[in-house]
Amino acid sequence: DTAVSQTPKYLVTQMGNDKSIKCEQNLGHDTMYWYKQDSKKFLKIMFSYNNKELIINETVPNRFSPKSPDKAHLNLHINSLELGDSAVYFCASSQTWTSGGYEQYFGPGTRLTVT
Amino acid sequence: TQLLEQSPQFLSIQEGENLTVYCNSSSVFSSLQWYRQEPGEGPVLLVTVVTGGEVKKLKRLTFQFGDARKDSSLHITAAQPGDTGLYLCAGQETSGSRLTFGEGTQLTVNP
Numbered sequence: 507d508t509a510v511s512q513t514p515k516y517l518v519t520q521m522g523n524d525k526s527i528k529c530e531q532n533l534g535h536d537t538m539y540w541y542k543q544d545s546k547k548f549l550k551i552m553f554s555y556n557n558k559e560l561i562i563n564e565t566v567p568n569r570f571s572p573k574s575p576d577k578a579h580l581n582l583h584i585n586s587l588e589l590g591d592s593a594v595y596f597c598a599s600s601q602t603w604t605s606g607g608y609e610q611y612f613g614p615g616t617r618l619t620v621t
Numbered sequence: 622t623q624l625l626e627q628s629p630q631f632l633s634i635q636e637g638e639n640l641t642v643y644c645n646s647s648s649v650f651s652s653l654q655w656y657r658q659e660p661g662e663g664p665v666l667l668v669t670v671v672t673g674g675e676v677k678k679l680k681r682l683t684f685q686f687g688d689a690r691k692d693s694s695l696h697i698t699a700a701q702p703g704d705t706g707l708y709l710c711a712g713q714e715t716s717g718s719r720l721t722f723g724e725g726t727q728l729t730v731n732p
Contacts, residue, residue, distance in 0.1 A: 510663070546724070547658075547707055547724070547725045547727070548722070548724055548725070549664070549709065549722040549725075550722070551719060551720065554719070561717070562717075562719055596663050596664075598663070608652075608713055608720065609654060609666050609669055610654075610664075610666065610711075610720060611666070612656075612663030612664050612665070613663050614661070614662055614663050615661070615662070615663050
């Protein structure tokens with residue numbers, strides 16, 4: 507069974523277009539995340555939702571808008587795509603521990619290429 | 622945002638050699654996690670260390686959390702080609718659920 511799934515796996519689009527990436531987790535976790543991994547493999551957090559509430563909102567362009575319809579889903583919509591948006595986008599989820607641990611489970615990634 | 626420096630950035634060794642990867646910060650983390658990422662896949666959690674000075678072993682991999690909870694190391698004994706991958710350390714900030722990732726160490730183990 508897939509724990510964290512993302513669609514699509516690959517996304518090739520032109521500058522100026524609007525696109526969405528979907529993420530679902532079946533682990534019963536209460537927190538979900540979006541990360542961007544650049545060409546140097548640096549993984550940077552973009553957003554985090556806990557029980558459908560936005561709790562982390564990094565400094566990303568407001569062309570990026572996350573939406574969490576329920577605890578198991580976190581989608582990422584990107585407007586007016588730019589060349590610099592090309593990267594691999596990872597969804598992840600974790601469960602809040604009372605001890606404070608946040609071990610994260612990652613999806614397989616969506617490779618976005620903007621031409 | 623707390624920063625994590627990971628070294629070395631690239632490491633290419635022969636099968637059977639030992640290696641150590643370091644993860645350092647000037648900030649205190651409530652826990653530190655190590656992930657391995659293979660091409661075309663997401664990072665996979667290897668271990669979490671929580672207590673200062675903690676040592677955890679996973680087969681040939683030994684993870685250590687510094688006494689002050691500011692740094693960590695990953696030691697691999699007798700590396701094998703299957704150990705090849707991108708190793709990422711990630712510190713959990715004391716203020717909440719945010720994970721700060723290091724820049725990664727790309728390990729290649731040649732047969």
